[in-house]
Amino acid sequence: MGGDMTGKFGHGMRDLWPLEPGAIHLNHGTVGVTPNEVLAAQWAIKQRIEAHPARFMFRDLKPALRAAADRLATVLGGRGDDYVFTDNATSGVNAVLRSARLGPGDEILVTDHTYGAIVNAARYVCEQSGAALVTVEIPFPINDDAAIITAVENGLSERTRLVILDHITSHTGIILPLRRLVDICHSAGAQVLVDGAHAPGAMALDIPLCGADWYAANLHKWLFVPRGCGVLWASPAVQPDLHPAVISWRLGEGFTAEFDWTGTRDPSASLSLPAALDFMDRLGGEAVRNYNHDLAVAAAAMLAERFAGPIGAPAHMTAAMALGPLPENLDPSQEEAGALHDHLLYTHNIEVPIIARSGRLWARLAAQVYCQMSDFETLADAVEGWAAKK
Ligand SMILES: Cc1ncc(COP(=O)(O)O)c(C=O)c1O
Known part of the structure; x- marks a missing residue:
């Protein structure tokens, strides 16, 4: 090709x-x-791992993940060290939600277009912490951004601690006016977690320029990476308080260290990222x-x-x-x-x-x-x- x-x-x-x-x-x-040639690259990676499994997992894995993150940053913007790989968007969102320090009186804001699994995760942390889940309605069909902005503005209060915004809504396929919404939420004193599950590969995207605090996404949807590859970007300011949903050996050693090892798992999907990006580049x-x-x-x-x-x-x-x-x-x-x-x-x-x-x-x-x-x-x-x- x-x-x-x-x-x-x-x-x-x-x-x-x-x-x-x-x-x-x-x-x-x-x-x-997943394209055939990316599957072939993933198979080659699996064979490389199996040729010397402990050496690969405990010596070679971290630099390989960091190199892949650096390559990803050339496509999605910013620095490789602000990106970590997750199994999927759900686990990236869960990491943020489970790291949030919420209490009674606090609110998490979502919309009625938020993906159901993410609503469940938000509801769970609300129930655990005594915070409240607030849902605003965005009309559908929709003609312009105004109704979205009004809905989010009306849902914000001085109690809103965290707003979860889809970049592209799952069931309705709408691109939200992210940068404006992020600015509005920040002005109201709320932090913003973007669920960008559908965005990488589907739209022009510079993640740091979105201005959010965290951006969770899938690379196995529109970026041609094998299934089981999500990514979580975090602004440097929020990284010290962010931990994977699965805590493992590297607790307290910093953002990339904690996420680069969340227990023994198959890293071949994430390590196939360069092959997927090569494929996309040729297309x-x-x-x-x-x-x-x-x-x-x-x-x-x-x-x-x-x-x-x-x-x-x-x-x-x-x-x-x-x-x-x-x-x-x-x-x-x-x-x-x-x-x-x-x-x-x-x-x-x-x-x-x-x-x-x-x-x-x-x-x-x-x-x-x-x-x-x-x-x-x-x-x-x-x-x-x-x-x-x-
Ligand atoms: C907007 C949105 N968020 C999250 C997810 C969850 O993705 P995953 O199951 O890969 O974690 C999806 C899946 O389609 C989605 O559309």
């Missing part, structure tokens, strides 16, 4: 991934799909982002036209995932969403999340360079067939 790949985006790319022939995969967002990171964005937006517009419904969010608030409306005669319940999802998967071999929200069903359309418009048209045909029987 080499040269300009942009013209080859679409089904011509599929051989670079181990996707099942015939499967229509419109759900890159959920757990990613062209900006070309990938632009193709995915344009395809997701066009696919949502196609569903909106075909089923006479609204689009979820305007193009400038969309990265590589967009919600397309489904026919209005479908029951907007979780049960119907689950039944339609399973019908699409098991009858048509189409994997796509179906979301019940704001009184209708939506398909969350994730575009990746191995997808093309005909995939989304096949989805629309299959949904139409389902709706016709209702």
Whole structure:
């Protein structure tokens, strides 16, 4: 693979991934799909580890992780030593939440678009500490940033200690106006944890420039790293009080030392990061982002036209995932969403999340360079067939 790949985006790319022939995969967002050559690099790393396991784990691992973090910083901004690897975004968020010193009267602010697992973690630390969990509502569909800013402003109080902001919301695919929100939260005296699970690889991103205190993300979604690779960035000011959710040998030895060893685990996903970035570089990171964005937006517009419904969010608030409306005669319940999802998967071999929200069903359309418009048209045909029987 080499040269300009942009013209080859679409089904011509599929051989670079181990996707099942015939499967229509419109759900890159959920757990990613690792390219073949990155899987091969990961296998080579596993063999290198097994050639001398204790030497690798206790001597070679730390410098290898630090080198990978330095490489990551060239893509996501800032210094390698402000990044640590986690198994996933959930564990990065848990590290921050479990390190927070909260007490009765304190508040954590989330939105009604916050990912459910993260809400659970926030609720848990609130219950343990006596703090309160405050949820603000962001309207959906949405046309501009104003409603988001107003919702967060209205949810802040002098008791708000921590605000959790998605960079790209999971179920609704909206890019939040992060820098403005962070500034508003800081002005109100609250710290900000960003859940950027979907951001690296899906949108242009400089993490330190977001201005937050912590930024947790996944690299195994849109950056082509094998599954089980998250990252946690922390501003130097908050690092001394930040500990992994799993405490191990290096407690008290500093941010990178504590996170670089959280017990014996398989580090091969994180160490495959350079191979994933090489792959992305050859595709062209900006070309990938632009193709995915344009395809997701066009696919949502196609569903909106075909089923006479609204689009979820305007193009400038969309990265590589967009919600397309489904026919209005479908029951907007979780049960119907689950039944339609399973019908699409098991009858048509189409994997796509179906979301019940704001009184209708939506398909969350994730575009990746191995997808093309005909995939989304096949989805629309299959949904139409389902709706016709209702
Ligand atoms: C916004 C958001 N946060 C957190 C997560 C959790 O990711 P993981 O299961 O890799 O920890 C996801 C997963 O899709 C997500 O969309």
